[in-house]
Amino acid sequence: MFSLVGLPDTAVREAKERVRAAISSAGFRFPYRRITVNLAPADIPKMGSAYDLPIALGVLAAAGEIEPAASGVVALGELALDGTIRSVRGGLGAAITGRAEGLPCLLPATSAAEASLVGGADVRGVRSLAHAVAVALGEDPGIRPSPVRAAVVTEHRADLAEVRGQSAARRALEIAAAGGHHLLFHGPPGCGKTLMARCLPGILPTLTDDERLDVARAWSAAGRRLAAGDHPPFRSPHHSATVAALVGGGSGVPVPGEMTLAHHGVLFLDEIGEFPAHLLNTLRQPIEAGEVHIARKGVSVTFPCDVQLVGATNLCPCGHHEDGSGRCKCSPGAIERYRRRLSGPLVDRFDMRVSVARVEADDLLGPGGEASESVTGRVASARQIQRDRGCLNRNLGRGALDCLPWESAAADLLRSALDRLDLTARGWDRVRKVARTIADLGGDEVVGEAHVAEALAFRGRL
Numbered sequence: 001m002f003s004l005v006g007l008p009d010t011a012v013r014e015a016k017e018r019v020r021a022a023i024s025s026a027g028f029r030f031p032y033r034r035i036t037v038n039l040a041p042a043d044i045p046k047m048g049s050a051y052d053l054p055i056a057l058g059v060l061a062a063a064g065e066i067e068p069a070a071s072g073v074v075a076l077g078e079l080a081l082d083g084t085i086r087s088v089r090g091g092l093g094a095a096i097t098g099r100a101e102g103l104p105c106l107l108p109a110t111s112a113a114e115a116s117l118v119g120g121a122d123v124r125g126v127r128s129l130a131h132a133v134a135v136a137l138g139e140d141p142g143i144r145p146s147p148v149r150a151a152v153v154t155e156h157r158a159d160l161a162e163v164r165g166q167s168a169a170r171r172a173l174e175i176a177a178a179g180g181h182h183l184l185f186h187g188p189p190g191c192g193k194t195l196m197a198r199c200l201p202g203i204l205p206t207l208t209d210d211e212r213l214d215v216a217r218a219w220s221a222a223g224r225r226l227a228a229g230d231h232p233p234f235r236s237p238h239h240s241a242t243v244a245a246l247v248g249g250g251s252g253v254p255v256p257g258e259m260t261l262a263h264h265g266v267l268f269l270d271e272i273g274e275f276p277a278h279l280l281n282t283l284r285q286p287i288e289a290g291e292v293h294i295a296r297k298g299v300s301v302t303f304p305c306d307v308q309l310v311g312a313t314n315l316c317p318c319g320h321h322e323d324g325s326g327r328c329k330c331s332p333g334a335i336e337r338y339r340r341r342l343s344g345p346l347v348d349r350f351d352m353r354v355s356v357a358r359v360e361a362d363d364l365l366g367p368g369g370e371a372s373e374s375v376t377g378r379v380a381s382a383r384q385i386q387r388d389r390g391c392l393n394r395n396l397g398r399g400a401l402d403c404l405p406w407e408s409a410a411a412d413l414l415r416s417a418l419d420r421l422d423l424t425a426r427g428w429d430r431v432r433k434v435a436r437t438i439a440d441l442g443g444d445e446v447v448g449e450a451h452v453a454e455a456l457a458f459r460g461r462l
């Protein structure tokens, strides 16, 4: 008899077979008597194969095959039938637990490298059940992972030096980077909206140690491997992505989605008009809150998703409606439907809406623009001003905005815009945040009329 209690799922129930085979393969005697494994606390569902190793160690200790470690260990790993240990998700979280409990943390050798990011954790890589036993008993030091400076390789990064012309869009990108603002580019296809968005991670400040650990933890929970690099993550999910792929979920243990993989970085929605409305609506609340909650089958998890949202879109299905080429053959009804999708609640969350025009021939022949490297310096200074004030301008609350110093002319301009542009209260706050960032970029303490005027220009109707 070998029974498992404490809400095991199918993968955990199958641990019985793997544990039995692995114990025999490792050269230990499998105790042939009644075995009950109690996974506590009993009311939390257990999922996945990572319990194999702790179950095997527990069975061996209970049967007297090995001396139980005096203080205990944190262990995580899937067992193969021959006793070797396979990598599992969440090694980084286990290391954080081990550090908190002051216990050594036994992890599959392949998962140990990312766990070494947790400063002060006693992480030991193990290859097989026999090896894990020797490490748990203190007979073997285990494999000490070589510390990695993990972060995310930002896929398809681009440099602003590649962008020709587009001075308005470049300026918008710099402001968005400085204040962390959500930014929407709209314009005809081929005008460089996507290229510009891909330049954003390169002008954002590099991640701090804490942020890097947060990112590594999110990626670890998703079972993604990290590589070297210090730049914020950049994720660009396709409009055909499922809700689970985007916000997290899946069968078994909920897995973080693209939003969480983009934590502390950029979530880029290319061709945002092609995303189904329900998908965009699902994104809205997590983006406001900076975290996403997934609850089902008694499991409730929260994943962080403090992301900067960047979107790109045409203004009609074919994309030529506003480029003056006369090539647009879309019916007024089709254009209307397309626009309606863009006026949904998520698109309302963009702080800045920027029209990008096709590049003129003169610009194409001219020299490339200012490189990302020199823009980064200005962005970093503006961010420092915000840090000193307390928070990123994107996250300024209404109360904080009310307290910031404004020139009276700037306040007048804002008031008249409120009537003229029919701004909502939320839209008004967004203009104020962006104006604050523009002042910060200029090193100005008081927000002036010019700052507000520029911020309003990024608030045009679609």
Ligand SMILES: [Zn+2]
Residues within 6 Å of the ligand: 316, 317, 318, 319, 320, 321, 328, 329, 330
């Ligand atoms: Zn069209």
